Amino acid sequence: MAEDDDERRSALRFRAPEPRIHTTAELKGTKLGRHVEIGSRVILREVTVGDFSYFERNGEAVYARIGKFCSIAAAVRINALEHPMERVTTHKVSYRPNEYFRFLPVDHEFRGRRQEKPVTIGNDVWIGHGAVILPGVTVGDGAVIGANAVVTKDVPRYTIVAGVPAKPIRRRFSAAIAERLQALAWWDWPLETLFEAVPDMQALVSEAFLEKWEARMAAAGDGLQTDRSNTVK
Numbered sequence: 001m002a003e004d005d006d007e008r009r010s011a012l013r014f015r016a017p018e019p020r021i022h023t024t025a026e027l028k029g030t031k032l033g034r035h036v037e038i039g040s041r042v043i044l045r046e047v048t049v050g051d052f053s054y055f056e057r058n059g060e061a062v063y064a065r066i067g068k069f070c071s072i073a074a075a076v077r078i079n080a081l082e083h084p085m086e087r088v089t090t091h092k093v094s095y096r097p098n099e100y101f102r103f104l105p106v107d108h109e110f111r112g113r114r115q116e117k118p119v120t121i122g123n124d125v126w127i128g129h130g131a132v133i134l135p136g137v138t139v140g141d142g143a144v145i146g147a148n149a150v151v152t153k154d155v156p157r158y159t160i161v162a163g164v165p166a167k168p169i170r171r172r173f174s175a176a177i178a179e180r181l182q183a184l185a186w187w188d189w190p191l192e193t194l195f196e197a198v199p200d201m202q203a204l205v206s207e208a209f210l211e212k213w214e215a216r217m218a219a220a221g222d223g224l225q226t227d228r229s230n231t232v233k
Helices: 001-014 108-115 175-184 191-203 206-223
Strands: 026-028 041-048 060-066 120-122 159-162 167-171
Touching: 001 191, 060 108, 175 206, 191 206
Parallel strands: 026 041, 041 060, 060 120
Antiparallel strands: 159 167
16 A cells, blocks of 8 residues: 555656657667756767756767756757868768768778767756867766857866866865765755755755755665666766
8 A cells, every 4th residue: 555655646746757859859879868858959979868967959969978967058069079180181071981982981990089089977067058068078067067168178076167168167166065965966866855855955055955965864874775877977
């Protein structure tokens, strides 16, 4: 009976976890987590997207791993295409000649070079409109990337960057608060815990939220297990 009651409560509280993908989106070799949203005309190639993350319209990503609860605005480009500047031409005729000629295959060596420079996006990252993230970059948990920024270097966790090339503007929180948020890892909590925590996310400042939920997690011990699936390390 208790199990039946739990199932009924879950059915009322939680929407269907299946990803919502716009009909105009193009996905290839991509893995989507629960409650993921993919907007119109988004193109993803060999990308993993964690739970609750979303892409707004006209975004594009290739060879990337994206954490949970990421907010990716319109026209964002993750792992922008690299061209072979050391060759006599940067044009794709040298690495995708099959698009123009028969009997000339894709240059798999160059493709492998691209695959060896993936982009890694942490959890709870906000990427502003039109931002571009270049190959091989890692963006830490809780970071914010300003609109139209071009990110050429790794972004530390809970840091706001902007500009061309992107540079640090400030930290979202003090180092101590950031450390505690990282340890709490609320993005890995099960749905039931998240459901209860959302009102506190709305009403409490970060330190008050931490004090309440650190105490609760400590008191609960093993009773509140985190969900590490699709987590970007």
